[in-house]
Amino acid sequence: MHNCKDCKIxxxxxxxxxxxxFEILESNxxxxxxxxxxxxxxxxxxxxNVAYLKTGMVKLHKKGPSREKILRIVRAPSYLGIxxxxxxxxxxxxxxxxxxxxxxxIDANYxxxxxxxxxxxxxxxxxxxxxxxxxxxxxxxxxDQKQIPGRIxxxxxxxxxxxxxxxxxxxxxxxxxxxDLIGTSRESVSRILTEFNQEKIIELQTSQITILxxxxxxxxxxxx
Amino acid sequence: MHNCKDCKIxxxxxxxxxxxxFEILESNxxxxxxxxxxxxxxxxxxxxNVAYLKTGMVKLHKKGPSREKILRIVRAPSYLGIxxxxxxxxxxxxxxxxxxxxxxxIDANYxxxxxxxxxxxxxxxxxxxxxxxxxxxxxxxxxDQKQIPGRIxxxxxxxxxxxxxxxxxxxxxxxxxxxDLIGTSRESVSRILTEFNQEKIIELQTSQITILxxxxxxxxxxxx
DNA sequence: AGTAAAATGTGATTTATATCACACTTTCTG
DNA sequence: CAGAAAGTGTGATATAAATCACATTTTACT
Numbered sequence: 001m002h003n004c005k006d007c008k009i010x011x012x013x014x015x016x017x018x019x020x021x022f023e024i025l026e027s028n029x030x031x032x033x034x035x036x037x038x039x040x041x042x043x044x045x046x047x048x049n050v051a052y053l054k055t056g057m058v059k060l061h062k063k064g065p066s067r068e069k070i071l072r073i074v075r076a077p078s079y080l081g082i083x084x085x086x087x088x089x090x091x092x093x094x095x096x097x098x099x100x101x102x103x104x105x106i107d108a109n110y111x112x113x114x115x116x117x118x119x120x121x122x123x124x125x126x127x128x129x130x131x132x133x134x135x136x137x138x139x140x141x142x143x144d145q146k147q148i149p150g151r152i153x154x155x156x157x158x159x160x161x162x163x164x165x166x167x168x169x170x171x172x173x174x175x176x177x178x179x180d181l182i183g184t185s186r187e188s189v190s191r192i193l194t195e196f197n198q199e200k201i202i203e204l205q206t207s208q209i210t211i212l213x214x215x216x217x218x219x220x221x222x223x224x
Numbered sequence: 225m226h227n228c229k230d231c232k233i234x235x236x237x238x239x240x241x242x243x244x245x246f247e248i249l250e251s252n253x254x255x256x257x258x259x260x261x262x263x264x265x266x267x268x269x270x271x272x273n274v275a276y277l278k279t280g281m282v283k284l285h286k287k288g289p290s291r292e293k294i295l296r297i298v299r300a301p302s303y304l305g306i307x308x309x310x311x312x313x314x315x316x317x318x319x320x321x322x323x324x325x326x327x328x329x330i331d332a333n334y335x336x337x338x339x340x341x342x343x344x345x346x347x348x349x350x351x352x353x354x355x356x357x358x359x360x361x362x363x364x365x366x367x368d369q370k371q372i373p374g375r376i377x378x379x380x381x382x383x384x385x386x387x388x389x390x391x392x393x394x395x396x397x398x399x400x401x402x403x404d405l406i407g408t409s410r411e412s413v414s415r416i417l418t419e420f421n422q423e424k425i426i427e428l429q430t431s432q433i434t435i436l437x438x439x440x441x442x443x444x445x446x447x448x
Numbered sequence: 449a450g451t452a453a454a455a456t457g458t459g460a461t462t463t464a465t466a467t468c469a470c471a472c473t474t475t476c477t478g
Numbered sequence: 479c480a481g482a483a484a485g486t487g488t489g490a491t492a493t494a495a496a497t498c499a500c501a502t503t504t505t506a507c508t
Contacts, residue, residue: 062361062365064365065446067369071364071365083353086350087355087358088355092358093361115350116344119341120340122340123340129307129353130307130308130311133311133353133357134308137316141289141295142289144293144407145291145407174484175487183368184465185467187465187467188466190488191465206486222289224289398454409495410455410456411496411497411498430456
């Protein structure tokens with residue numbers, strides 16, 4: 001059986017659980033591995049679990065009127081489906097691994113009990129939800145008002161600084177998914193990346209990216 | 225002094241408070257009235273309060289790279305600033321009354337204590353945050369992929385069905401604010417509304433709107 | 449009530465980006 | 479490792495919506 005108490009990548013919330021609660025957690029959760037491309041949970045399915053992303057990277061996405069929309073990229077460690085568990089019984093979005101990933105599924109009833117009986121646990125879940133909301137507002141406001149080059153510049157900087165901690169990285173999304181994330185077509189993504197490459201702002205080899213001039217990217221991002 | 229315990233428009237969370245907690249709430253909150261156009265709290269200011277919208281209607285909005293972005297319209301009763309209180313010390317968005325409004329400000333420390341010591345209270349706050357997040361995802365996905373007529377159709381239906389419970393209502397936003405909400409220019413909003421009016425889908429008198437053909441609007445909304 | 453200020457409507461023009469079409473390249477898979 | 483399938487690059491064209499410009503209407507104010 002897995003050991004949650006000594007897990008090195010506990011959530012901020014789980015750090016507040018006591019001995020007894022850890023035992024409950026351990027016997028009411030399972031850890032599952034997913035490969036890049038695997039679906040972790042699916043829009044419109046019923047949820048009975050809270051998903052906690054222990055390692056790897058995931059896209060949260062949902063069906064839009066004309067195509068798929070990527071809501072947000074999540075890097076481990078992080079909860080994946082709190083809104084999808086407590087906002088409605090049915091998932092309003094899907095989660096798909098974009099890197100090899102391991103996820104702990106926690107029985108929603110026990111998770112709920114932690115919220116009800118452990119104030120610190122609940123408080124950490126709330127701050128987590130709040131921070132996500134603020135991030136989302138920030139991102140949607142930018143995407144809403146920036147033109148495509150600005151959105152791509154944003155995204156590249158975010159990937160480097162928030163997701164990979166490195167200016168060289170393997171893009172975890174293909175051009176079409178990049179389009180779904182920032183709200184444009186795969187062709188436009190392609191064109192702008194080529195342009196950035198020609199202007200030596202980035203070095204591009206299909207999906208391997210090196211950001212050569214982060215400051216210039218930031219400038220493009222700010223100008224919209 | 226105001227009376228929270230017998231308040232008829234308590235939040236779902238507050239319904240779980242006990243006698244002692246209501247006394248704490250009563251002596252650590254104030255009720256303030258705002259007129260249409262008044263700022264309730266402002267982006268970049270420090271927050272020490274949770275705002276609860278008791279009556280009226282409010283827009284949550286934030287500065288974007290080129291203009292103001294309206295994040296969401298809130299109808300009473302509802303909390304206004306939970307993410308802004310627990311996500312960061314500094315407000316990431318502003319709240320402005322779009323109708324005459326009354327707001328209760330609750331000392332954030334006491335509010336936090338309710339979360340820590342009253343599990344049902346915390347649970348209700350969490351489900352509220354989750355539902356908002358799901359709504360936001362839904363809305364942003366639509367706006368992202370629909371053309372302007374579809375977004376306006378969406379918005380009109382939402383105003384009628386979610387905010388005013390009536391197919392006749394006074395638009396609480398001017399054309400420019402409508403643009404900030406759906407991500408377009410005031411001119412485009414104006415043009416589309418005129419068009420809907422000419423096609424007798426709505427009846428329009430400046431800011432007085434009657435939806436004549438809700439089904440047609442819904443169809444326009446779906447087609448994007 | 450009368451004037452100033454703000455908001456709105458609407459045509460003409462420009463522009464960013466979608467779409468279409470197709471060649472090319474990378475990656476899977478047996 | 480060969481062939482198929484998926485993904486990518488890039489030109490040509492179409493188009494939705496932004497912007498500009500200005501007349502008109504509505505609202506606010508003393």
